[in-house]
Amino acid sequence: MQRRILKKKNLITLISGILIAIAFINKFTIGNTEIFHWALILASILGALPIAIQAYQSLRVKVVSIDVLVTIAVLGAFLIQNYEESAIVTFLFLFGAYLEQRTLNQTRSAIKELIEMAPESALKLMENGEFEEVDIDDVDEGDILLVKTGAKVPVDGTVISGEGYINEASITGESVPVEKKKGSTVYAGTILDNGTLRIVADRVGEDTTFGRIIELVEEAQDSKSEAERFIDRFAKYYTPAVLVIGLVVWLITRDLELAITILVLGCPGALVIGVPVSNVAGIGNGARNGVLLKGSEVINDFSKLDTIVFDKTGTLTMGNPSVAEKEYYGEDIYEALRYLASVESESDHPLAKAVLEEIGDIELLPVENTEVVKGGGIVANVDGHRIAVGNVKLMEREGVDLNENARADIDRFEKNGNSLVLTAVDGQLKILMGVRDQIRPGVKEDLQRLRKLGVKNLIMLSGDNQGTVDLVSRELGLTKAHGNMLPEDKSNYIKKLKEKGQIVAFVGDGVNDSPSIALADIGIAMGGGTDVAIETSDVVLMNSDFSRLPHALGLVKATARNMKQNIFIAIGVVVVLLYSLLFSDWMNMSIGMLVHEGSILAVILNGMRLLRYKLRK
Helix, strand or coil, X not given: CHHHHHXXXXXXXXXXXXXXXXXXXXXXXXXXHHHHHHHHHHHHHHHHHHHHHHHHHHHHCCCCCHHHHHHHHHHHHHXXXXXXXXXXXXXXXXXHHHHHHHHHHHHCHHHHHHHHHCCCEEEEECCCCCEEEEEHHHCCCCCEEEXXXXXXXXXXXXXXXXXXXXXXHHHHXXXXXXXXXXXXXXXXXXXXXXXXXXXXXXXXXXXXXXXXXXXHXXXXXXXXXXXXXXXXXXHHHHXXXXXXXXXXXXXXXXXXXXXXXXXXXXXXXXXXXXXHHHHHHHHHHHHHCCEEECCCHXXXXXXXXXXXXXXXXXXXXXXXXXXXXXXXXXXXXXXXXXXXXXXXXXXXCHHHHHHHHHHXXXXXXXXXXXXXXXXXXXXXEECCEEEEEECHHHHHHCCCCCCHHHHHHHHHHHHCCCEEEEEEXXXXXXXXXXXXXXXXXXXXXHHHHHHHCCCCEEEEECCCCHHHHHHHHHHHCCCEEECCCCHXXXXXXXXXXXXXXXXXXXXXXXXXXXXXXXXXXXXXXXXCCCHHHHHHCCEEEHHHCCCHHHHHHHHHHHHHHHHHHHHHHHHHHHHHHHHHHHXXXXXXXXXXXXXXXXXXXXXXXXXXXXXXXXXCC
């Protein structure tokens, strides 16, 4: 019976509202006293049923809830035959709860949208060579899947054939389509805008990036911040205190109406709901914009951040060396590039990969008599020519003439932090390339945004040599930069910063960054990094998008402000209501309940503003 009544709570609210409307229409038209009273009595009894049931359920677990206060207040009003008050209070309480639930559901829309975006089926290659649609639970790692235009990618996988553009907004927050071709990584829940792809499943179900996002957001929304736990403890003692105050007032004044009005006005509803709604909305906004905040506890420390420590490679830089500068000497450069590509194609050195990527598609020639010179490079014969590819020492060994112009270029490249790749053909220098790890596009502007958001110290720690670290630091305008650091050196550095009283965040992406990420007040992992770094972090920037970091910091600061605003609104309304009750004549139980429910909606709507938060550029 109790369950049935609670399930029909919205219908009861509607009927109660209709009965109250009938009562007052009758009063101002026909004027029949019996219809007026009986309509209000029925509305009071009907409206009090679900409230009384909720009060009984809370008392069973030894909790004096808001429902208990309202139930006692309504019974008191009914006993003194103030049916107008009892009917209006029950209706406003139920209607307020209805509006509250509707608006709260909107704040939780982020997780609902994520779940709805999760793929439910996939086109799987069967033993007969045909693709058949199967349930997503029937897809295993290693299966070959077909993704057509407009379809959702069902798993995390690698493209084995086909080309197309994928909308990765569900993962990164960016709606600009990303080109995918053979060898590209694709993520579950993203949408193929055009083209056709065949992919091999690398991760399925809950192990996919999308599945982990849903899991993390659910965990984050269920967790409680320090502020929430404090308010829970406060409400635990505050609500019974209001009940005692109401009893004391009745014992002293013998004014039952005043006592029950105090019970209504003292309800801490807005206070209890204000902080959680801010947290849920903030976490929801982050999920929509490629930022995973792992729990509301993260928000408090993150909002007070004054120092951010960055790993260099893969965080501030791309993590993949590429050709940053190049110079050509003499004629027949196209042929020299063919010779260079032919030699480098036989090497798996990172510099060789960078050179080949720079040259692009070019006809390769047979390579003969290859000699690897330790600490120098490679010497080989290509198409009848002696080709030397390597550093300055190799050129000097081969007797290559490095004129004044070439020496000046070499000095300039080295000062810019490049690793050098020189190419000589038959003893003549033809090509000079400078390879270095490139700074991520837009990082400098993002760091400036972090400063504007109140971060005082931007520090870089790297295992790279100090010269390269200093170059990156000067270009980005960092506060400090330290090179030649092992993982334990980074951890010790974080400890020292914390001992000085600084609130520290560490941003990294590798296994070697995990100790520092775990040790920092706020650990921030690049989403394209290792699983260990992501698991030990408090915040994940999806798709390794560094530009999400200023948004994340701005969002948590806005969320922390929003919480304080809601607490101020909640306490302020209670103080004003009680003051008005004691020192004015216009305040009564119905008006108090109306304002009380209004305050609950006010804090919910204020929290919902966070769903639309965007960092101003």
